[in-house]
Amino acid sequence: MRSSFDHPRRLRRLALVGGLAATLALGTVSAAAGGVQTQGSSDAGLTATATGAPKDYDQEIVDRFDSANSVDHIRRLAVNIGPRLNGTPQEREGAEYIGGVLKSYGFDVTLQSWGPVSTKSVAKVTSPNADLPGGPNWQMAASTSAKFTGDDAAVEGRVVYAKTGQSAADFPADTAGKIVMMDYSTTASVRNTAVVNAVSQGAVAVILAHPAGNNAPPSFTLTTAQPNIPVMGGGSAHHTWIKDLLDKGPLTLRITTNQYVNPMGTNVIGIRHAVGDPDGTKAPIVMVGAHIDSVLGAPGAHDDASGNGVSLEIARVLSQYPLDKELRIGGFGGEEGGLLGAKAYVNTLTAAERARFVGEWQMDMVGTPYEPARLWALTPNGQSNHVVQEAYNAGARVGFDGLRNCRLGQSDHQAFFDVGIPSSLFIWLDYRPPTPPAVCGPTGGTYVTEPQYHRPTDTMDNISPERLQITLDVVGGAVAHNALNAVTVSAVSDGGRPLAGAPVRADCGNGPRDLGATGADGRLQTVLPHATCDFTTTVDGRVANERGVSIAGDQAVKMTVDLTKPTISLAMPADGAVFTLGTAATASYRCDDDLAGVATCAGTVPDGSALDTSAVGFHEFTVNATDKAGNAADKKVTYQVVYPWKAHFPETMDGKAGSAVPIRFGLGGDRGLDVIAAGYPVSQPVACDSGKATGTAEPTGGPGNSKLGYGDGRYNYVWKTDKRWSGTCRTFELKLDDGSSHFTTINLK
Template identity: 85%
Template sequence: MRSSLNHPPLLRRLTIAGGLAAALAFGTVSAAVGGVQAQGASGASGASSADVSADAPAAKNASLTGYDREIVDQFDSANSVSHIRHLAVDIGPRLNGTPQEREGAEYIGGLLKSYGFEVTYQQWGPVSTKQVAKVTSPNADLPGGPNWQMYASASGKFTGDAGVEGRVVYAGTGQSAADFPADTAGKIVLMDYNSTASIRNTAVANAADRGASAVILAYPTGNSAPPSFTLTTSQPGIPVIGGGSAHYTWIRGLLDKGPLTLRIATNQYANPMGTNVIGIRHAVGDPTGTTAPIVMVGAHIDSVLGAPGAHDDASGNGVSLEVARVLSQYPLDKELRIGGFGGEEGGLLGARAYVNTLTAAEKARFVGEWQMDMVGTPYEPARLWALTPNGKSNFVVQEAYDAAARAGFDGLRNCRLGQSDHQAFYDVGIPSSLFIWLDYRPPAPPAVCGPTGGTYVTEPEYHKPTDTMDNISPERLQITLDVVGGAVAHNALNAVTVSATSDADQPVAGAPVRADCGSGPRDLGTTGADGRLQAVLPHATCDFTTTVEGRTATERGVSIAGDRAVKMTVDFTKPTISLTTPADGAVFTLGTAATASYRCDDNLSGVATCTGTVPDGSPLDTSAVGFHEFTVKAADNAGNVADRKATYQVVYPWQAYFPETMDGKAGSAVPIKFGLGGDRGTDVIASGYPVSRPVTCDTGKATGPAEPTSGPGNSKLGYDDGQYNYVWKTDRGWGGSCRQFELKLDDGSSHLTTIRLK
């Protein structure tokens, strides 16, 4: 990310930039199903699944997830880390205009070519002269290395790539002979950098007088980048370079462990050219790249002097390359562009040079540009932000929010900031946003981001030699892939609106939609209250199905070649069932002959199969007492089904040998005799019964809870001479009251009598 000017190095206010950030629509589908912008689909995703490519065969009877979920599941931050390591470690610092910036562009371009992209390298400039020293070691593993970069002073010698090599000695401030070891001749001398020119001049002159082969002036304290400086007395015979405080600490630490040899190559690149790399994957139906909507991802290649730029901004390239890898597996009707821009740190130079090559027609085709800059630091206060030059949300920001929601991430926030390559796209009217992990402080209410912006604090490694792989969080890179990569993928695919309507042309909500585009069936989600589902699909021919209440509607061979709509009509007219016998709640005496009576009708086709617990006209089952469920199911030729249920009861042939009310004496036994049409055994009484409860004598209303009748004097149920007999022993204390006796049988029937007790 480019530094903000005229502010302290750690706390900087945001810059303000004007311009237009409007989301562009590229066509709509028919009014019958509602307009869907090419870049505005919001598809539903299914549950997580293993990585599955678009052309992989589906497992038998398995269902794939929607393309949104499938693509995000394939993003792997480990691949991003590998790319970051190559850029920041194998290549090292990539100062604008240096061969390392070009090497970074070629690495990115080579990968994009392997993914099937058409790659172009853009040279632009010239830019300001660069004076750099490349520092390596033949005998030590350099921390943050192996390629250090320092400032090469024009007051010293430019060695070219041949460089000089020698053991390193430390000479403190270098102000007196006592600071220098006796064997300084032929050695590379490390000394403390001093901001006072005369002190620096003396130190270097003393080192040269003692035969030093090279001089490194490095900050001994603080957290500083390599200094740029000149000497009042030139030293044309030896390279003189400036190192950051990390270089100083690392060299001193290595010297403490033993002899250290460094190799220093100094070069001056006079008015060099900067480099961009642009990868284009043309749309299936637009191989020449003239009409298809454009979805672009960007990051910057260059880093500042001395910084390996792992986070700023090899991380952005690591993410964009992983997005390119995964999306390259899918045939797309949108044009996908991956941009690696040079010179961002010098003032967005590469990005501005690129957008200046775009024609008006080309700019109008842009769906949006997602710019990633510093997208994975472990610095704890940092959070993921979507920042725009005017502080307002736009299409690109909103799509990132939608992708975050699909991924289950609620940590994305948006506010205002320029200072990165998204500004160049914003200035020419292309919707864009900067995505960055940053300790950003939005304005306090009632201020809002648009007019006022906020402030931010950078991570300690920002623009320092310590911006190494230690400044990379794979976990946060993965979040960025899920959110930004998910948004890019969603917009690179085709927006498809699926409508489910009934045969009465009413919207069908909650209809599960599947599509098989040649790789197996996949769940796209369910329709909303309006009967519609918005999904995203690649260029393909697909079969769409939905099954609602057993009725399956299918649209086969639908060509998905751009944004479109699919309509499925579901026949919901169910057959009707007339159930006469048994009626719900009917009661039959045990063994009674009863015949089932029912019929089924389909109001549309007139034909419906009808299946009951027993066939129509057949005897009902009355062979066992209790409650029985009778079910009739109907199905028509269209696949619609209906069912109807009735519950009937089978009871014993009951005969009571006791009146509904009778008189008795408290404390005496009352015989309860009844018949059930024969000997049914002694387990005919329901569990927990008989019971008695106090009631009013005049109304029979209960005045207390029921109590079990079991106890001394109460006999067990007996059967003799065609009758059942149960002896109820009343309580002496019930005199002058009435009690209700309840006998419940295992057939579900209940029988009552009330006794007035004297």
């Protein structure tokens, strides 16, 4: 991160690296439990949910992020290479390392040279006999008043300490041929005297290092030029480290000093083209950035090898998925000199190219153990944007609520912001927004940097794997979500009703996975790679599939769940239909499904078959229907089979009370003498003029009444009337065992 004073303008991985809540107070964090992948290990096995199906792609990708890989990249940059001052070979070496890793992940890599930048005068200090604290490659300021050795004429010698170097008494007797370290003074004349005295004692090189405080290596000139020996300025850490090493025994250092006159800066850009856009001309662009360079003397483990470590881990995981968006990983040089590399890169983008950007997620100082630091998303205008909001969304998915946003430029996101590309700086910083704390004012807030900021002590000890992991989960999760295709899956009934809570699964070629459940609107927002997927949902036991969906960009998928029962059309028999015994009648019915058009249909007898009219009485006819979705329906009707009735009596007649009245009828033959329904016949008094009942019905049977008889092809029933009925009218009802009833009315004299 560029100092504002330098230039105007899911328990799984966390448990692996230590207890987070107790030591860092980072906010709520939750994640799924499981194993940890390391760089080069297989990601073929997917972490399963409790249901046995793999997780959705958001969860799966976050589970694959491993901060151990980020730590390894940080070590390569901060330790193996060391300080990477803009314009020096080390900045270029850092770009080459990042580019090599990206190439191994399948990215097209370009190293961009830009500049020139200001002249750099630096000293590289190593040791052939000691493990130097903070890394094997120290960097100090090389005085322009002294000798530049070049890489081929290194100065090597044992180190002696000469205090302030203001008198001969400060120098050991064996100073000749040695490298002399002395206390740096802010007074130019004191510095000059110290160096002159060291040269007079035969020193082969001089280091003036801050004796106290927490100072960076100082750059200085001398009143008396020293063209024959290199003279360097060291930080207070160098002073402490050298003193400690000398206390343990002899220390030999090897020194080279170089002046790089108007050198070129270096960017590295890795591009992974979208599946359908191999030429990189139309696909949306998702970009992750970090800066390569560090300040003079600082190994830059946190500032900003940490950003590159996270970027490369994001690249590693996302390179395993076919994407319809273009993924770019940027390593920018010269950030510490005024965002020089990022500005140079942005200036190469055409207007059409800038318009394709979804956003740029810039990571700068994303993993310090400094306790007061928190994770911030900072924008040059202090306002949230797509990049910021997507980080909040990703944090919510992993259960992290410690992200905050406010206002700050001072890093490479500014260059993207200036040309209208949504961008944000993600940083672990002790940032203090205006009062009240939740409000981000128009001028932003103030911040306190970690003690190692821009110092030689910005080493691997200044790296927190826990916080790197949170950054991966939050920022990496946001980048991944945006790099995948946004897919809206909707579930509706066949009647068009949105179905809430419908579980959605998809098989995109590597087995079914749970994507979640639809919301109140019947929709599920998810992300998927470039793939051909089969979608499935089950509601009330009914399954809907949408197979062979080509996911090649943001799109919608609709699944219609058949919840409507099939319809049954029953033409024959109709409900209540009456058939004469033995009459030929044919069943006629059909079943229909509103979606598929057909349904399995089964009736009491098959469609087109003869109905059963062989027995009198009431018969039930049932049709059952089942559609392909498993919806079932049934329809029941009742039809009646009756005797071939023929009455041999009039509907009305006259009779004498107390006499026997013959009721004669035919049933198409002899049907036996049990054809009359139980409890019948009955008679009932009625009004003679209107026929309206005036009393209750009474059985006609009993002592003295004739029984039913059969002869001459017909039945005869003799009804014995009552003398007391004289002068009244009565209705006679004869009900048969086929369910039919037959009536006559008699006027009794």
